[in-house]
Amino acid sequence: MNLNEIKPENFIENIVLEDLKNGKVNYVQTRQPPEPSGYLHIGHVRNIMLNYGIAKKFNGVCNLRFDDTNPTKEKQEFVDAIQEDVHWLGFDFKNVYYATDYFQQNYEIAIKLIKEGKAYVCDLSPEELSQTRGTLTQPGTNSPYRNRTVEENLTLFEKMKNGEFPAGKCCLRAKIDMSSPNINMRDPVIYRIQYNTHQRIGNTWNIYPSYDFSHPLDDALEGVTHSICGLEFEDHRPLYNWVVENSGIANHPQQIEYSNLMIKGVIIGKRHIKRFVAEGKISGFDDPRVYTLRGLRRRGVLPQSLLEFSKAASVSKTTTVCEMDFFEHFVREDLNKISKRVMAVLTPIKLIIENYEKDEEDIILEDYPQNENTTTRIYKFGKELYIDSDDFRKTPEPKFHRLLIGNKVRLKGAYVIEVTHFDEDENGNVTCIYANYDPNTKSGTANANNVKVKSTIHWLNVKHSQPIEARLFENLTLESEIQNGDYVFNPNSLIIKHGYIESGLNLSFDERYQFLRNGYYCLDKDTTNDLPVFNRTVTLKDSKKK
RNA sequence: UGGGGUGUCGCCAAGUGGUAAGGCACAAGACUUUGACUCUUGCAUGCGUAGGUUCAAAUCCUGCCACCCCAGCCA
Numbered sequence: 001m002n003l004n005e006i007k008p009e010n011f012i013e014n015i016v017l018e019d020l021k022n023g024k025v026n027y028v029q030t031r032q033p034p035e036p037s038g039y040l041h042i043g044h045v046r047n048i049m050l051n052y053g054i055a056k057k058f059n060g061v062c063n064l065r066f067d068d069t070n071p072t073k074e075k076q077e078f079v080d081a082i083q084e085d086v087h088w089l090g091f092d093f094k095n096v097y098y099a100t101d102y103f104q105q106n107y108e109i110a111i112k113l114i115k116e117g118k119a120y121v122c123d124l125s126p127e128e129l130s131q132t133r134g135t136l137t138q139p140g141t142n143s144p145y146r147n148r149t150v151e152e153n154l155t156l157f158e159k160m161k162n163g164e165f166p167a168g169k170c171c172l173r174a175k176i177d178m179s180s181p182n183i184n185m186r187d188p189v190i191y192r193i194q195y196n197t198h199q200r201i202g203n204t205w206n207i208y209p210s211y212d213f214s215h216p217l218d219d220a221l222e223g224v225t226h227s228i229c230g231l232e233f234e235d236h237r238p239l240y241n242w243v244v245e246n247s248g249i250a251n252h253p254q255q256i257e258y259s260n261l262m263i264k265g266v267i268i269g270k271r272h273i274k275r276f277v278a279e280g281k282i283s284g285f286d287d288p289r290v291y292t293l294r295g296l297r298r299r300g301v302l303p304q305s306l307l308e309f310s311k312a313a314s315v316s317k318t319t320t321v322c323e324m325d326f327f328e329h330f331v332r333e334d335l336n337k338i339s340k341r342v343m344a345v346l347t348p349i350k351l352i353i354e355n356y357e358k359d360e361e362d363i364i365l366e367d368y369p370q371n372e373n374t375t376t377r378i379y380k381f382g383k384e385l386y387i388d389s390d391d392f393r394k395t396p397e398p399k400f401h402r403l404l405i406g407n408k409v410r411l412k413g414a415y416v417i418e419v420t421h422f423d424e425d426e427n428g429n430v431t432c433i434y435a436n437y438d439p440n441t442k443s444g445t446a447n448a449n450n451v452k453v454k455s456t457i458h459w460l461n462v463k464h465s466q467p468i469e470a471r472l473f474e475n476l477t478l479e480s481e482i483q484n485g486d487y488v489f490n491p492n493s494l495i496i497k498h499g500y501i502e503s504g505l506n507l508s509f510d511e512r513y514q515f516l517r518n519g520y521y522c523l524d525k526d527t528t529n530d531l532p533v534f535n536r537t538v539t540l541k542d543s544k545k546k
Numbered sequence: 547u548g549g550g551g552u553g554u555c556g557c558c559a560a561g562u563g564g565u566a567a568g569g570c571a572c573a574a575g576a577c578u579u580u581g582a583c584u585c586u587u588g589c590a591u592g593c594g595u596a597g598g599u600u601c602a603a604a605u606c607c608u609g610c611c612a613c614c615c616c617a618g619c620c621a
C-alpha cells in the first residue's frame with residue numbers, strides 16, 4: 001500500500017472527532033510520541049498511520065517526538081532504531097523533536113505555576129506520598145508541605161534544579177485536589193530529581209518533568225491540535241487539560257484516546273522480550289519469533305502488509321485483539337503477488353520413476369505466476385527425484401490426496417505419476433518410493449488435463465539440487481493464560497529443516513520465495529555459513545491443516 | 547465498594563430512529579502447472595440483559611450484568 005492511499009477518514013469517524021466530522025476544523029497537527037525505551041512493534045504501526053494520516057488529510061503535519069523524559073529507561077540505541085524502523089515502514093516525518101527540547105520552557109512554566117500558587121515542593125518520601133494518596137475508594141490527604149509560601153517553593157525548586165538535594169528527597173507537585181475521585185488529580189508529581197546521565201542531554205538537568213506535565217506542554221508548544229493516545233490515558237485527560245489551561249499557552253490540544261491493537265497470543269511487551277533474551281530463548285529484539293518491526297522484517301514480512309493489516313484492523317475504543325489469521329492474511333496477500341516460486345524439499349525422500357527412459361528433460365517453470373509478464377526458467381526432470389516425505393502416506397488419513405498407492409498426483413510442471421511400491425527399513429520407515437509416469441500428461445501440453453488429479457506436489461532432481469537450511473518459526477505465543485500471576489509463553493518454536501532447493505538459482509536477499517506448499521520464505525541476513533538459510537514468514541493458507 | 551471506559555456473527559468492524567455493510571475464519575462448488583491464487587454460493591429474525599418511549603429501536607430512556615483501565619518521584 002502506498003502511503004498516499006492511507007485513508008484516515010474511517011479512523012476519524014471511529015474515534016469520533018466531532019469537529020472534524022462536522023467540518024469545523026480544517027487543520028490538524030499531530031505527533032508520534034514514542035519513548036525510546038524499546039523497539040517499535042506491530043502495535044505501533046497503526047498509531048503511526050493514524051497520526052501521520054490524519055495530519056496529512058487535514059493539511060497539517062505530524063512530527064516524530066521522542067518522549068525522552070526518563071533517562072533510567074532510555075537509550076540512544078532505541079532512538080536510532082525507532083527512526084530506522086519508521087523509515088522502513090515508509091514514513092518520513094516532517095520534523096524529529098525531543099521532549100528534552102522543551103525542558104527550558106517546561107521549567108519556566110513550572111515556575112509560573114509556583115508563582116501562582118498552583119504547584120509546591122513536597123518533601124514526602126515516595127512511600128509517604130503513596131500512603132497519603134488514598135485508595136481507589138478513599139480520598140487522599142493533603143501533604144503537610146502543601147501550603148508552603150511561593151518564595152519558599154521557588155527557593156526549594158531552584159535548589160532541586162541546582163542539584164542540592166539527593167534524588168527522591170523532594171519533588172514538585174501540582175496543587176489540584178487530594179480528594180478527587182480521579183487519582184491522577186490528587187496533586188500529581190510534575191517534577192522529580194534525577195541524576196542519571198541522559199542519552200541526549202547528558203547531565204545538564206537535575207530535574208525531569210513527568211509525562212503528565214511535559215506531554216501536554218510539548219503538544220501545546222509544538223502546535224499539536226489533536227493528541228492521540230491509548231485508552232490507558234483516559235483518566236489522565238483532566239490532568240492534561242489542567243496543565244494546558246494553566247500553562248498560559250494559547251494553543252489547547254485535544255487529547256483523544258483509542259484502543260491499542262493486539263494480536264491474540266502475540267508477545268509485544270518489552271518486559272517479556274527482554275526476559276526471553278536474558279534467558280537465551282530468543283536471540284534479541286529482532287528474533288523472527290517476536291513481533292517487533294525488526295523481527296517481522298527479518299522474518300520476511302513486507303511493510304505494506306503491516307500497513308494494510310493496521311488499516312483493516314480499524315480504530316475503535318473496544319478491546320481489539322485480532323486473530324493471527326487476520327494478520328497473516330495480509331502478509332500472504334502481498335507475498336503471493338511477488339514471491340518467486342521455487343521447488344524445495346524440506347524432508348527429502350527418494351522417488352524413482354521406473355518407466356522413465358530418458359536421461360533428462362527440460363521443464364519450464366514460471367518464476368512469478370501471479371504476474372502476467374513472468375519470467376520463466378528451465379529445470380531438469382529425470383528418473384531419480386527427491387520429494388517431501390510428508391507428501392507420501394503408507395496409510396493415508398481421510399481427505400489426504402497426495403501420494404499413496406493407487407492415487408494419481410502431478411509433479412509440479414511435469415507429469416502425472418502413480419506409486420507402484422516402496423521400500424522400508426526394519427522400523428517401517430519408508431526409504432524409497434517407486435512410481436510410473438504417464439507421458440501424455442506433461443504440464444502445458446494439449447492433453448495435460450486428460451487425467452484429473454487432486455494434488456500437485458513439488459520435487460527436485462537429485463542431480464540438480466543443493467542443500468539448504470530452512471527455519472520454520474511457529475509463532476511465539478501465549479502458551480497458557482496466566483499462571484501464578486505471570487504469563488506462560490511457548491518459546492520453543494523454532495524448527496530447523498535440512499532440505500534441498502533447485503541448484504543454479506541466483507538467490508537474493510531482496511527476493512521472497514515460495515517453497516511450494518511450505519509457505520513464504522526469505523533469506524536470513526544473519527547467514528554466516530555457506531549454506532543458504534531461509535526463514536519462513538507465514539505458511540500457505542491451507543498447508544497448516546493436513 | 548470510588549472514578550473512567552467498553553459491550554453488534556468464532557475474530558475485527560460499519561451502523562447515530564426506518565427494519566443488521568464489509569473483511570478474516572469457516573463450509574460447499576468451479577477452475578487449476580501449488581490442497582495456493584481466482585471465481586461462485588452459504589454463514590446474526592439478531593445487536594450484553596430486562597423493561598420503557600415510538601407507527602418503527604442496535605440506535606432514545608431507565609435498571610441490571612460482564613469485561614478492561616487507574617492508587618510510579620514510568621510512559
